[in-house]
Amino acid sequence: MKVLYSVEMKNITKRFSDTVANDSVNFSVKKGEIHSLLGENGAGKTTLMKTLYGMYQPNEGEIFINGHKEKIENPAKAISLGIAMVHQHFMLVEPLTAAENVVLGYEPKKGMFFNLDKAREEVTQISEKYGLKVDPLEKVEDLPVGAKQRLEIIKGLYRKADILILDEPTAVLTPLEVEDLFKVLRKLKEAGKTIILITHKLKETMEIADRVTVLRSGTIVYTAEKTETSPEKLAEMMVGRKVSFEVKKNPVEHEKKTVLELKKACYSKNKVKILNELSLNIKSGEILGLAGVEGNGQTEVIEALTGLIPLEKGEILLQGERITDLSPIKRIKAGIGHIPEDRNKRGLVEDFSIKENLILGYHRKSDFCRKGILKNNNIAKFASKIRTQFNIKTVDVDTEAAALSGGNQQKIVIGRVLSQEPKVIIAAQPTRGVDIGAIEYIHNKLMEMKEAGKAILLISAELDEIMKLSDRIAVIYEGQIVAEDEADNFDEYKLGALMTGSK
C-alpha cells in the first residue's frame, strides 16, 4: 500500500539576497505522525516551515499537500489547506481577549456585527475536547506563557487544521508545562492530526517524535524513524561532527570562600514585591545555579548584583566589603563580570565593531585609553588576541557585531568578561540562542573559570544546563530562595515542582 503523505516538499530552494536558506530541500511528513524537524539555529528550519505556511515563496521547488500539488501564496491559502503554524514569537494581539484572538480572520457574525458569545463557545468547546485550558474572556496580555501557547494551538484547531506546525514550542515552558504540551500533542495525534515540531532539543525529539529530519546549513542531511536512531547520531548530524555532551565536573579541591553575598535583598516594582528578603552566597571555585521559571525575580537578582537597580532593603558584599551603593562601572572595576541575559539589549552594541564591543565597560582601563583618548593599536591587538583565544569566527575584528551569528556574538560577550580576570562571573542565560557547538565551548569555558577559582552564578532557563554545570543549586520562586542544596540532591522533577511552587 502506498504511504500517505500529508506534506511533501520537493527540491525547495529559498534564497534571501545572497544567502541560501534552503537548498533543494526534500521534506515529507506522513499522515498522522509527529515529525521532528531538527537543526541548529540558522539551519533553515523556520524558513522551510514559513514556506510551507505561505509566508515565504520558494525560488524553486514544489509543494504537495495530501498528494495534490499546491501553490501556497499566503497564509490564508495555507489555512484553507488545513495547515496551522504556532510561531516561536506568538502571533497574538495582547489587548484583545483570548476568544477574539482565536476567531480572528474567521469571525462568527450575528447580522452585521461580531458575535463574541459564539466565539467564546467555540473556544470553550475546543479547549475541553483536547484539554487545552484557557479562559476565553481573559485578555491575552494577562495570560501566562503556557496559556498563550495553548491559545495558539486552539487557534489552529479552530481553523480546522489537520497539519500543525509548532516552532520551538518548549523554549518558553517549564518541565511540567512541557509534559502537558506533549500530552496534548499525543491527543491530537490520536485524533488523526499531523504534527511538525521544529526544535533543536534532542531529548524532546526522542521523547515525542515518530520520525526525525535533520537540517544543517539549509540542506537535509538525515531522515530516520525515531526507533532507528539515537541522540548521539542526531547531534552528530546537526553539528556535522561528534559532540560530547559530558562536561566533566571536577570538584575544586581548595577551600571555598564566599566571594559575593546578597543579604536579605528586597525590591518591588509597581508595589509588587519582586525580591522578598532574598539571600545568596556565591563561593570561589564553585558554580551556583539559580533555577526558576522566568519572572520569579532572576532578572532582578542579576540587576541588583550588577548595580542596575537599587535595593530597597538588604546589602551586597564583595569579599566582605559593602558594595550596595556602588555604580555599575565601579562594580565592574571591583571585579564583577556580567554576561547579560539579553545579549542584544545589554550585551552588545550591534552597530559597533567587534573590537569596540570587546572593550565596552572596560574602555577606561589604562590599557585601552589615556586621558580620554582611545589607544586604537592596543585595542586592535587585544581584540585579535581574544578573537583567537575565544574562537570568534569572523573575517576581522572591525566587522560589525550585527553581522555575526548568535553563537559568535555570545563569544564576544563572554570573551570580554572572562579576559578581564573578574572575581565573580554572573552568567545569565549564557547559551541562549546559540548552537550546540558553541554551547559545548561556552560550557567548557565556564568550567575552566571555575577550576581557576572564580565564583560563578549561573542563571538559566534550561534546567539541563543548570544541572549539568552547577555544584550547588538554588531554586527561586516568587522572589525567594525556596530550596538550596548540592546539585546531586536534585533531579529534574524535584526542581520542576519547586520552581512552580508546589512542594
Added chain:
Amino acid sequence: METDMGALIASLLASSLRIAIPIAFAALGSAFCELVGIVNIGLEGMMLAGAFAGVWGSYITGSAYLGLLFAVIAGALFALIHAVLTIRYKTDHIISGLGVNMLSLGLTTVLLQVIWGNRGKSCEVAGMGSISLPIIKDIPFLQDIIGNISPFFYLLLLAVVISWLVLYKTVFGLRVRVIGENPQAADTLGIDVYKIQFICVILSGILSAVGGAYLSIGDINIFGRDMVAGRGFIAMAATIFGGWNPLGAFGGSLLFGFAQSLQIRLQVFNIPVQFAQMLPYVITILVLAISNKNNKGPAASGKHFKRGEV
C-alpha cells in the same frame, strides 16, 4: 441675572461645539489611521484640500452638497498619496504626511490664483447653511446651543456613532484593531493587511476633508489660504487624548473647542491677548501630559509592515 448667565453658558457651549466640529472629524480620521498603524500628520493637508474642494465644487455646481462631494473626493485622493507612499513604498510616515501638507498648501494656493485670481481668498459660494430640528428648537437652553446649527453637526454625531460601532462591534473593526497592534499576527491569520490599511487611510482622508469642508462651506462660505491653521495637529492630539476611541476623540475635540471658545471670551478682560490665545494649546499640552500615562496607542503605529518579516 440668571437668564444672562444661562445665555452666556449656552453661547459658550454653542461656540465650543462649532469649533470642535472640524477637529472632531479629523480626529475620527486620525483614529482609523493610527489604529491600522499608519501615523497621519497629513490630516492638516487633507482638511485643507477638503475646505478648498468644497468651495470649488459649490462654485462650479452652485450646490453646497455637491461641494461636499468634491471635498470627499479630494480628501480621498490626498489620503491615497499618503497610503501609497507609506504602505506600498514604506516611506517614513512623518515625511509622507509632511509632504501631503506642503502639497496641499501649495496646490490650493495656486488654484486660488488660477480660479479666482486672488492669492488670499475665494469669492463667496453657496454654503450648507444651518438647520433646526423640530423638537430640539423648542427645548429651552438646548435650543440656544444646537437649535440652529450646521448640518455638519448631525453628520458628525452620525460619524462618531457609526465609527464606534464599526470599530468595536464588527468584524472589520476587530481586524482594524488587530492590524495596528500586531500586523504579523493578522497576516498569519489570512487577513489582508494592506487592503484594510488602504481602506482606513482613505477613510481618514475623507473624514478630515469633511471636517475641512465645514470650515469653508459649513461656516463662512469662502476659502481662505491656509484656513485650517493647525487644526489637523490639534486633531491628532484629540485622538491620543481620547485613547484612539471615536467617542474619546470626540470628547477631546470638545475639550479643545471649549478651551478655544473660553479664550475668545477671555479676550474682553484686561489680560494680554497673546496669553489668552495660548490657553487652548497649553491645555492641550497639559491634558496630553497627564492623560498619556494610561493611554497605550496601537503597538505597531508608525512601523512598516512587510510580509514574512517577524
